[in-house]
Amino acid sequence: MRRVVARFEIPYRQLLAADGRLVDGSAPVEHPAAALRTRLHAMLRARLFDARAVALQRAGQLGTYASALGQEAVAVGVAAAMADDDVLVPSFREHGAQLWRGVRMRELFLYWGGDERGCDYEGPREDLPVCIPVGSQAPHAAGVALAFQLRGEARAAVCLLGDGATSKGDFYEALNVAGVWRLPVVYVVTNNAWAISVPRRAQSAAETLAQKAIAAGVPGEQVDGNDVLAVEQVVREALARAREGNGPTLVEALTYRLADHTTSDDARRYRDESEIAAHRAEDPIERLRRHLETTGALAADELAAFEAACREEVEREARAYLATPPQPAASIFDSVYARWPEALEAQRIACVARAAPDA
Amino acid sequence: MRRVVARFEIPYRQLLAADGRLVDGSAPVEHPAAALRTRLHAMLRARLFDARAVALQRAGQLGTYASALGQEAVAVGVAAAMADDDVLVPSFREHGAQLWRGVRMRELFLYWGGDERGCDYEGPREDLPVCIPVGSQAPHAAGVALAFQLRGEARAAVCLLGDGATSKGDFYEALNVAGVWRLPVVYVVTNNAWAISVPRRAQSAAETLAQKAIAAGVPGEQVDGNDVLAVEQVVREALARAREGNGPTLVEALTYRLADHTTSDDARRYRDESEIAAHRAEDPIERLRRHLETTGALAADELAAFEAACREEVEREARAYLATPPQPAASIFDSVYARWPEALEAQRIACVARAAPDA
Amino acid sequence: MPEPARAMAVAEAGDATVEPVERTMVEAIRLALGRAMAEDERVLLFGEDVGRNGGVFRATEGLQARFGAARVRDTPLSEAMLVGLAVGLAAQDMRPVAEIQFAGFGYAALDQLANHASRMRNRTRGRIACPMVLRMPYGGGIRAPEHHSESPEALFAHLPGLRVVVPSSPARAYGLLLAAIADPDPVVFLEPKRLYRASKEPVADDGRALPLDRCSTLREGRDVTLVSWGASLVETLAAADRLADEGFEAEVLDVATLKPLDLDAIVASVARSGRCVIVHEAKRSVGVGAEIAAGLAEQALDRLLAPIERVTGWDTIVPFPRLEDHDLPSTPRIVDAARRTLDHV
Amino acid sequence: MPEPARAMAVAEAGDATVEPVERTMVEAIRLALGRAMAEDERVLLFGEDVGRNGGVFRATEGLQARFGAARVRDTPLSEAMLVGLAVGLAAQDMRPVAEIQFAGFGYAALDQLANHASRMRNRTRGRIACPMVLRMPYGGGIRAPEHHSESPEALFAHLPGLRVVVPSSPARAYGLLLAAIADPDPVVFLEPKRLYRASKEPVADDGRALPLDRCSTLREGRDVTLVSWGASLVETLAAADRLADEGFEAEVLDVATLKPLDLDAIVASVARSGRCVIVHEAKRSVGVGAEIAAGLAEQALDRLLAPIERVTGWDTIVPFPRLEDHDLPSTPRIVDAARRTLDHV
């Protein structure tokens, strides 16, 4: 005897077509035009930051940097869906979300410039810093969410990961515990088609990454990751469920990494230019701009004005970054422990003595 | 716009009802009566071994031991489905499978008695030994399967894990790589409802554990784990797919741990006697016995005769175990490396000197 | 950090009216956990089987009934997740106390410890801290199956940003665990499971923490310094007795905090005795014993009258139970080593 | 073990006709990998991005084109799985060579190394072995982002059953990697990435392995012994130069195999010089330097004329790039330490 004991479906959401028009059957976009423009601006701001960071790196003024070119809709859509007192648990390619949430550009520059102070965000004090070891931030988000649940707070954690991260045990383990404890957390996978040189299809035989949610018994949903409005809508709904005590959600946002993996990478080694070209047509900024133009919500010179303002901010922040003197040598001891242990004090003294200008 | 992009189903298989009759709609069992009796015998043999091991432990003659009482159908069904040159990658509660495959009882006693020689199986030389760190054997099975695939051998690996193990990253990671490389491996989860004191529902919100396969894009199937014939059938089909290059399968076998977790555990601390009683009625040995009796395939005294033979084997093997002198002290150095490093030779000498009777 | 939603009781610093009662180490640990939970609502316990089952060694017995299943919770089976969860909780100003059932299963959590718990404070310049305690029964001598008798303290002690603490008696377990939970940084708290029920001593539930980062002297003596921690102190103290029979006074130090190491105390003792035997169950190469010996070779060389001796587990895999005694530092091995230092001319 | 289905070419033991060519370390590693694959069909390479991309440091460049995607394969992103996979492959008599992209991501694989790779042989009494190599670029000095500059060798060197090997030059990388692949036991092969392209030296593709478990003397001298491995040897040799300018002859030892440690060679040198400075990038506490110092304090105490010095990374989190130079052992720090040993009276 053979019978079916469980059935599952993975839905896919899209609101805006590539040409900016509402996709057939989509509900009209609920945001007022001003809100839509805010999202457009945020994506543009992230992109301009990104370009400046790459330029700084090329000029030898920044360390290795991971560009998010083309992925702005995921970061901005997610951040726009969050409440201020939610907590972001990012990976390393989500400055779009971090900037929206109030991380300053100079902080991000400092971080990628190799200075710990870049993680000491003045704005979102509770957001976790960038996470480099792929996927390892996933359980942190569950822990943050558990704290909210225990304190009875109507807050949620949002964890961002890449497609490559979905192969890591941490991801499954975290999603599983979040599921069984119904934690208020949303996991968003930015499926940008590549994990350095490893294409998505070589990462997993799963038809979608959203279906990894099924392993944890939680809802999984795919969304067009170049459609900032769809991303926001899906994450907003997931956050609402989370805050109401209905547990976590896994969202897979389909987008594309237009840039090299990082400034240390040369993607031409492993992928065809033609593939990239096809994806350029899906540019999320272009898509929302078209939508706004079509609906008459974007004045002719507005974008240019916004861009100019952004460029000014980027330059100002880059200058502030470049003008930031390094921390003193002794600072490497300052925050290892709440108080540097007496037993290790000799090390600090030796280091400082060596670092002294006359040493 | 919202549309469904992927759909999944988890099937469930059962051939024998609890009363031993064929479940409505089941195909008639394909094995000749003799083969059915072999399976009955193997389950009984495993149970008698198990009981003796527990008794030895209670008598202070064995270390901590993990009884598989009530789970014999999974171990035997899996082993019966395997070819001799397949490789078993067990967890720690599958002596039923190990015995079927030719591991000797004295070896298992030695293992649980705290002697490494218990892992040096004379029979299935390529089978991996018992694995204690839960779930960590899962990638080994993928590695074994990759070796088969690379060498073009029509062999497969079978990995056994518990329901608790499905919460471990190793499990997902291994299933994922097996899926994407279409490795010839079958993962069988013995869902015995408990992971020590943690009930299955506290382990994951997934409705079934079989659906964890969906995360890896591989087939997942549930089977009645107290029905040795159904287990064998499902695993046999999975192995056939594996050998034909069609990749891995995840099988969830539903059974129940009638015993304490190990001899160090007291399950009355965390579960009700009433729950256990209900599961006793599902005894897999009883079920197949009834089936054979109903179909007239079991002579009246046959089981008793077999039981007597088994008891004799168990006693003989227990005696052999008890008569095995411990390894010499120096043996702790013998197999750490292929050759104990010269640089560490002083340690060996010191140990041996200390262990000498007159020391 | 947000103010926790509910008011948190503040610890009374030492309640001396509480009578000391004879307790085992596992009882003392349970007592400290209960105390910490009662005093600070942010403290929560989790791990495999810590709830209704009270932990496989019963260290958390009764705590779920007392504090509820929200604060004493069984987790799904994953050690890496446990520690990752603690990192997130600690980032939210909670005080997670996680249990790993046996230290041999803690290797899987090393990534979360090394890459996150130990460095969250440093990488955020103090914006986010990681006040967590990771409890792990460790060590051999209870005839447990393979993988259940590991002594991995050296791995944790190498990692910057962590504290590594090992109690050696019920009272020290109580006081050090309270200190670990109160510490603002991550502490790996290794419990010598062989001592869980080995003996009792008076322990008062007075809420008094013992100082971290400090050795303590268990026995004074001027001829040779024996340095150890955890369960090996049993054999070390027995060795001191035997040496006393032979007319030698051995000083016995309990290191207690393995990282950061109170080298000054060890140097002070060895400066007096001129001889040092370091004893640990853990494998010898690159063990914590090596760090102690190296420290002495740096800071007390001129006072050493004999080569430093280490009595440790060999650089072998921990043997299965039948031969484990050949691996564990035994009293005769310690006495032999001490005699070698005493015989050295 | 089954006979591998296809015939395996057997290595020619050293083909001296091959001309040496100036090569960088990363080229030498690539050469050794290609050689091993050509000689033994059981050797296969895998890791993240090792295929078409040729590895993020290009150590496997061209090998997929040469040996096919079956034998040079990109894995899904998981370091624990990589090592677990290698354990299974090795159990089937394959010769897996796995790459972890940066050693800081190797912590996640520690469980598979400690609980499986390192002990498969022992726990099966030799029935199943684990001849695998785990390659990991490690160490700092290339201004990489956080987590990319870790030096975790001490963790691996503490684990019984493993070999830990670190090359210090292109030719040594070639010979030691061949030896590691031929070794019947698991080897953690740590590649000092700062040296990947730092310099060239003549390397002949002669298939000759260098011996494991042996220190080598890079420079002779009788006044002080400087002991190091990997990239720090650059600063150590520079320090020897400076000391020479001051009239002191420093002997420089390259430890090369950190576990098991060739202590005899170090003792022999220190017995001559009476002075020892140990240099490593890794964090100081419970590092491999401690093991060397401890070994000397045990076996060469009477020959030591000055306290042993360690010049190491501090017990801090590896700083982000802007300050990493303050953590790395610098030539001045080494010279200072050597001078202290020379000044000691």
Ligand SMILES: Cc1ncc(C[n+]2csc(CCOP(=O)(O)OP(=O)(O)O)c2C)c(N)n1
């Ligand atoms: C645990 C770990 N392994 C390897 C790396 C090196 N690495 C950095 S990013 C990356 C690929 C990540 O892919 P994905 O998760 O898809 O994120 P994306 O880079 O596409 O944003 C790898 C392998 C790492 N940072 N962490």
Ligand SMILES: Cc1ncc(C[n+]2csc(CCOP(=O)(O)OP(=O)(O)O)c2C)c(N)n1
């Ligand atoms: C990694 C790891 N963590 C914890 C343990 C301790 N432990 C042994 S068995 C077990 C429960 C396993 O449950 P399950 O996988 O369902 O197997 P079962 O015992 O039911 O056969 C635990 C927690 C272990 N052996 N390994």
Ligand SMILES: [Mg+2]
């Ligand atoms: Mg990606």
Ligand SMILES: [Mg+2]
């Ligand atoms: Mg179970």
